[in-house]
Amino acid sequence: MGNRETKSDVILIGAGIMSATLGTLLKELVPEWEITVFEKLANAGEESSNAWNNAGTGHAALCELNYTVEKPDGSVDISKAININEQFQVSMQFWSYLVNSGLIQNPQDFIMPLPHMSMVQGEENVSFLKKRFEALSNNPLFQGMEFSDDPEKLKEWIPLIMQDRNLNEAIAATKIDTGTDVNFGSLTSMLFDHLKSKNVDINYKHSVNDIKHTSEGLWELKVKNLDSDTVERHTAKFVFIGGGGGSLHLLQKSGIPEGKHIGGFPVSGIFMVCKNPEVVEQHHAKVYGKAKVGAPPMSVPHLDTRFIDNEKSLLFGPFAGFSPKFLKNGSMLDLITSVKPDNVLTMLAAGAKEMPLTKYLIQQVMLSKEQRMEELREFIPNAKAEDWDLVVAGQRVQVIKDTEAGKGTLQFGTEVITAADGSIAALLGASPGASTAVHVMLEVINKCFPEHMLEWEPKIREMIPSYGMSLMENPELLHKIHDSTAETLGLIEKELVLS
Numbered sequence: 001m002g003n004r005e006t007k008s009d010v011i012l013i014g015a016g017i018m019s020a021t022l023g024t025l026l027k028e029l030v031p032e033w034e035i036t037v038f039e040k041l042a043n044a045g046e047e048s049s050n051a052w053n054n055a056g057t058g059h060a061a062l063c064e065l066n067y068t069v070e071k072p073d074g075s076v077d078i079s080k081a082i083n084i085n086e087q088f089q090v091s092m093q094f095w096s097y098l099v100n101s102g103l104i105q106n107p108q109d110f111i112m113p114l115p116h117m118s119m120v121q122g123e124e125n126v127s128f129l130k131k132r133f134e135a136l137s138n139n140p141l142f143q144g145m146e147f148s149d150d151p152e153k154l155k156e157w158i159p160l161i162m163q164d165r166n167l168n169e170a171i172a173a174t175k176i177d178t179g180t181d182v183n184f185g186s187l188t189s190m191l192f193d194h195l196k197s198k199n200v201d202i203n204y205k206h207s208v209n210d211i212k213h214t215s216e217g218l219w220e221l222k223v224k225n226l227d228s229d230t231v232e233r234h235t236a237k238f239v240f241i242g243g244g245g246g247s248l249h250l251l252q253k254s255g256i257p258e259g260k261h262i263g264g265f266p267v268s269g270i271f272m273v274c275k276n277p278e279v280v281e282q283h284h285a286k287v288y289g290k291a292k293v294g295a296p297p298m299s300v301p302h303l304d305t306r307f308i309d310n311e312k313s314l315l316f317g318p319f320a321g322f323s324p325k326f327l328k329n330g331s332m333l334d335l336i337t338s339v340k341p342d343n344v345l346t347m348l349a350a351g352a353k354e355m356p357l358t359k360y361l362i363q364q365v366m367l368s369k370e371q372r373m374e375e376l377r378e379f380i381p382n383a384k385a386e387d388w389d390l391v392v393a394g395q396r397v398q399v400i401k402d403t404e405a406g407k408g409t410l411q412f413g414t415e416v417i418t419a420a421d422g423s424i425a426a427l428l429g430a431s432p433g434a435s436t437a438v439h440v441m442l443e444v445i446n447k448c449f450p451e452h453m454l455e456w457e458p459k460i461r462e463m464i465p466s467y468g469m470s471l472m473e474n475p476e477l478l479h480k481i482h483d484s485t486a487e488t489l490g491l492i493e494k495e496l497v498l499s
């Protein structure tokens, strides 16, 4: 047993975008609180938050068709899209605050402007897209969205996709120029550099193995120092479990009743990447299509321009896959060891219900490169196999829980689980993910520190001027915020340079 011990106000487990965001928010709200971080890898932002492990879409529901469903009466429900867009505006405001206050520099290292587009084929899909466009474009949050079913216009917008395309089927797209590509890995590293400069104690290569509530009402963590191979004990008044896919196991170890009857199901992501400049230069957008029948919502295919480490590339995918690991750097035993007496029935119910998903994932795993190229050719008809390589992305652990819809229901969103006394919180699930980190971490703060909210509100409003308000209902504030965040984050200037 190692003899290093610490006592902190706050412990953050995991150095991904969620812990980075929560740590930064708390440091602004209560600079005097002592914060300690434990991360099992050697650096911050190396799991799902790493740029190559996610799609880098600043999810604002500008292009993702799964956020706008068609209702039985044929109208399009845009309520989820509105929610996600409002949440993304919260992130944009917080990131602008960080840049304006000099807490992070060079926003171009983590965010770039990029048109977001949806593209569909076939009469029925075109009619859906048009209805979706009409419902969204009247809303201030989606102002500037254009629709076209004219192949000549589409050739201007997406030349690579329209080249050599057989046009005997109807085709249409929407385009909005206020979309973004976000390097969440780079942002995570910037935030941890900032936290380090504020004396946050960041411990890499430290794996949290156990969490227990002490008789004094503190949380005691058993942490393995992977360099010295010793076990340390660290205590805190408040613990945030931001372990990404690793969060479920840690939540189970905490023993809180709110963590019972919850299971996890891992879905892997695989992308194809193209770095051939001749191809890359012909595309400048994120273009989202429609999910195939039977595919889970996170498998909507899209063709994206990416900006990673000052290099432009194209990414296509994701193809889903199956691995029992809960983290890309996890263990093959993750799934089986997550089954506990309290969640076994929930897991079994989900297993029986989700056979079509399991079948779909197995089919996806078995795809050959040529079969993946065929799916890519639905986007780029003349794509050549030699221009494209496979990259394995991160793991998404979907939450399984008992809901009104039945026992063992698979959830595709994000779940914040907190103890009744607010002394511990865990984040499960991964969608819409990193884009809404600021909104989700404010939810953690709200749930866990209600007694401080009155005192903290003015500072939160300084960081996020629209805090607690609907921007959709305040179009003037929306425009003001939109213009100022675009300027601070360098989104207008670069738009001009790139076009």
Ligand SMILES: Cc1cc2nc3c(=O)[nH]c(=O)nc-3n(C[C@H](O)[C@H](O)[C@H](O)COP(=O)(O)OP(=O)(O)OC[C@H]3O[C@@H](n4cnc5c(N)ncnc54)[C@H](O)[C@@H]3O)c2cc1C
Pocket (backbone or CB within 6 Å): 013, 014, 015, 016, 017, 018, 019, 038, 039, 040, 041, 045, 046, 047, 048, 049, 050, 053, 054, 055, 056, 057, 058, 059, 184, 206, 207, 208, 209, 242, 243, 244, 245, 246, 247, 250, 268, 269, 270, 318, 327, 393, 394, 395, 396, 427, 429, 430, 431, 432, 433, 434, 435, 436
């Ligand atoms: C294929 C794919 C595509 C995605 N696309 C998008 C997208 O386009 N836009 C978007 O907004 N989001 C996207 N997401 C979701 C987004 O990546 C995640 O929501 C986000 O990165 C999660 O951040 P996190 O901090 O919770 O987890 P992570 O970034 O995974 O960080 C968790 C950290 O905890 C550490 N850890 C785990 N267990 C322990 C332990 N016991 N002890 C110490 N450390 C531990 C891990 O090593 C890791 O560094 C995507 C995800 C995937 C997988």
